């Protein structure tokens with residue numbers, strides 16, 4: 526089979542389209558014919574060698590996979606060849622205390638597909654059958670590959686790690702990002718008043734016209750937190766959906782109401798931050814970590830897609846042999862929504 530592998534870390538990294546042996550399933554595994562695979566910031570960290578874990582190369586990246594089952598391990602009984610599936614990229618053991626209670630995102634033996642083992646920028650991928658999620662009727666491979674990872678991350682943040690009450694003010698950082706574009710739609714679906722940030726006219730139009738945000742502030746303006754406070758009558762927002770980190774994280778606290786919560790799932794702008802604890806505890810605010818998603822979050826995400834409440838925002842689609850260009854597009858930060866690689870069978 527053909528696979529695009531990262532041979533050397535760098536910015537850009539060195540990728541090669543390689544001929545590899547077809548993967549064979551262990552007893553509890555299946556082989557999936559990849560139809561589409563989304564790119565995420567995690568892929569850029571892998572490319573640059575910036576993950577806080579060692580990754581042996583070559584490695585086939587890609588965690589946001591949709592495809593069709595083409596082969597089953599002998600012990601797999603609840604799936605059949607031809608089933609259309611999304612793959613949960615945070616591979617989980619299914620046996621630890623956290624998995625047993627449905628918190629697969631906390632798995633003690635979790636692995637990342639496309640990081641700890643070969644992922645979806647390939648014609649075929651082999652995964653344990655427990656990480657498969659059936660695609661609901663009407664949900665295509667492209668929509669699934671655009672929402673399974675980033676969309677379910679947003680679903681986990683907004684419905685598992687925190688809650689939204691109708692009428693709440695929610696600030697979603699980065700309208701054009703994978704997590705941001707899904708979080709705006711989910712927060713609106715839950716009845717929130719949504720403010721988002723965007724750095725270009727095209728991204729502002731996307732937020733207001735396609736994603737349904739109520740307000741958008743220009744993140745190029747250093748005083749954007751004051752704009753958010755003004756929109757809420759100086760009160761501040763109840764919840765911030767954050768994934769940027771670095772200098773941005775302390776700024777979102779300037780937007781936060783008393784008793785409000787910041788939920789964060791990423792740190793693309795830096796992992797170490799300085800936070801003034803005085804206003805944080807005086808205003809009784811919360812900072813909540815969010816990582817990956819549970820099966821329930823992916824199922825909910827795909828159900829929202831099937832119901833037409835959550836729509837993929839697709840920036841661009843590349844064929845497998847142009848995976849390196851897809852990485853360059855994500856790195857450019859000029860994208861509007863998801864960058865995908867598609868591999869027609």
Ligand SMILES: [Zn+2]
Nearest residue numbers: 618621624632
């Ligand atoms: Zn586990």
